[in-house]
Amino acid sequence: PAPAPPAPPEPxxxxxxxxxxxxxxxxxxxxxxxAYRDENLGIAQLAARLAVPEYRLRRLINQRLGHRNFNAYINGFRLQEALAALADPARRERPVLSIALEAGFQSIGPFNRAFKAATGLTPTEFRRQKLADS
Structure with missing residues (x-):
């Protein structure tokens, strides 16, 4: 099963x-x-864009939104985008690497590891399974 997209924050x-x-x-x-598409996005850069101290942003992501860390939060968005692209019949010819880079991953290794951890499948296996249904 694909990971659910990060939900809007609950008050x-x-x-x-x-x-x-x-x-x-x-x-x-x-x-x-x-913003997650920026492969160089870091918590300091994001905190600056939001005009808040880094510790407040970190606390929000970890405690309120319940993510293990900043990278887990960002990768959730990146994976959702990649999952959608890999399942899209119109993008079946798009290389997996291109999809990973467009979603904000810096290289194929971290993308493959995060993808497999989230879905239990490699990106290619996931795509094959999804596109077989279409």
């Missing part, structure tokens, strides 16, 4: 409005602007 009863605004701004940056 928590004990959360301050500033954290709600930060969660919304982060979600918008990731979904509308697709």
């Amino acid at each position: 928590a009863p004990d959360v301050d409005p500033a954290e709600d605004r930060l969660a919304d701004a982060l979600h918008r940056l990731m979904t509308a602007e697709r």
Whole structure:
């Protein structure tokens, strides 16, 4: 089964409005602007774009959004994009490497490892399975 796309942040009863605004701004940056596609995106760069201290962004990602770390959060978006591209019959001729790089991965190795960890399949196996159904 494919990992679910990261959900928009849920308001928590004990959360301050500033954290709600930060969660919304982060979600918008990731979904509308697709900031995760920048292969050099780091937490410091993202915190600067959101005009917040790094520790606040890290706390939001780890505690409120429940991700292991910044990379796990970013790779969730990258994997969703790659999963959609690999399952798209219109992109069946697109090389796996191109799809990985477009989604923001720096190289094929980390992409293959993250993909296999998330789906239990290699990108090629996943594509073959998905496109066999279409």
